[in-house]
Amino acid sequence: MPNLPRLRRGARGRAPVRPPEQPDTPNVEEIEACGLRWINIERPRQVDRAWLEEHFDFHSLDYEDVFSRNQRPKVDEYDDYLFVVLHFPRFDKQVGRLNAAELDVFVGSDFIITLPNEPIQPLEYLFERCRTGDELREQLFSKGAGYLLYKVVDDCVDASFPMLRKMGNKLERLEEEIFEGRSEEIVRDISNVKQEIINFRKIVRPQRAALRDLDRTRRYVPESLEVYFDDIVDASERIWDMLENYKEVVEALESTNESVISHRVNDVLRVLTSISVVVLPLTLVASVFGMNVHVPGQGSIEAFWIVIVAMVLMLGGMLGYFRHRGWL
Structure with a gap:
């Protein structure tokens, strides 16, 4: 990596400089x-980039990555800092969906700069706790920039587990609704979860x-912190394993839901087909005796009742046969 000049020291202070009513003022919060x-x-x-360029000497490509919307996760090591x-x-x-919030971090020997492109609740919560709690601030900051970086990343990674638990509860609820006869109604819900x-x-x-x-780097992350970053990697792998499991579950639920809908359609078609088959011979008999030609028993009331009784017996026999075969 290129050899960059060391950072220039700026004014120190604990009070955050964040006047939202002045858009041209840097949105900088600082704890020391x-x-x-x-x-x-x-x-x-x-305006925040101008403030950073005034107080620090970072590579211009890093600034482009900070303001880029399509930057992939990465770790870049420089002589004077870690990006x-x-x-x-x-x-x-607002859109009702899960999106990625990017967190860019500069780490030096005596500073750490976090630049989230969207509000990240665990990061805000940790920063506020350090700002208001003297004991926690001394505990975290006394262990150096590497440990503070671990704490920031660890809190943000652990925040995924409550989301995954909610997702798992949603999958369980969908499974119950499938077998409660709401298959058609939850098709969109399954699609959203997927x-x-x-x-x-x-x-x-x-x-x-x-x-x-990040676990393998040794700049600002001494070997004593290796076990901490190993824990972050393990947590990330657990998250991935849960997502793999959820992927299989939602695919199975989707297949089960389609099977339930298909069975329901088959039941309807079976009933309709049985009705058509039962009515077909009765229609044939009625058509024969309804022709405009002379037929046996024409004009006889006894013949009429004989035909009716025969049709009823035929209907009962066919229904009994279909039920015996399990078709009804």
């Missing part, structure tokens, strides 16, 4: 303790390689 700074910039804009791009699932209530699983897998699949690269 034990010689370590955590800078959080949510939804970075060009990490990660994606985490986030449910967008789409959620597909989107979740699209987020997690490339993330696994990036987390393994």
Whole structure:
């Protein structure tokens, strides 16, 4: 990687600089303790890039990755810092679907900069706890930038498990509804759950390689923290295994639902076919005696009742035979 100049030190302070009513003001929040700074910039804009370029010397390609919407998860090592791009699932209530929230992180010897392109609740919660809790701030910041990076990534990865539990509960509910006779009504629900699983897998699949690269890096991540990042990799693999299981479950539910609908249609067709077969000979007899030609018993009331009785017996015999064969 290119040899870059060291970062330039800016003004220090714990109070966040975040006036939302002034759009031209950098949206920068900063916490400092034990010689370590955590800078959080949510939804970075060009004015935030100008602030970063003023206070730090990062590679221009990294800035392009921060403001790119199609950046894949990765880990880039430089002489003076580490650049990490990660994606985490986030449910967008406006569109009602699962999307990827990108988190870009710069890690140095005495700083960590997080730049989420969308609000990430675990990251916001951890930042607020560090800002308001002196004991937690001292505990996390005293262990260095590598441990703080682990804590940020670990909280964001663990936030996927509640989403997966809700997804599992939804699959169980769909299974119950299938056998309660609501097969036609839940076709759209099955499709929505399947789409959620597909989107979740699209987020997690490339993330696994990036987390393994992060586990192998030794810049700002000493060997003492290797077991912590191994835990993140294990959590990511558990998430992937659950998604693989859910993928098989939703495919099985979809197949079962189609089979239930098919059996229901077959039952309807069987009844209609049986009715047609039963009525067919009766229609034939009525047609014969309804022809405009002379037939035996024509004009006799006794012949009429004989024909009616014969048709009733024929109907009863055919119904009994169909029931005996299990067709009705």
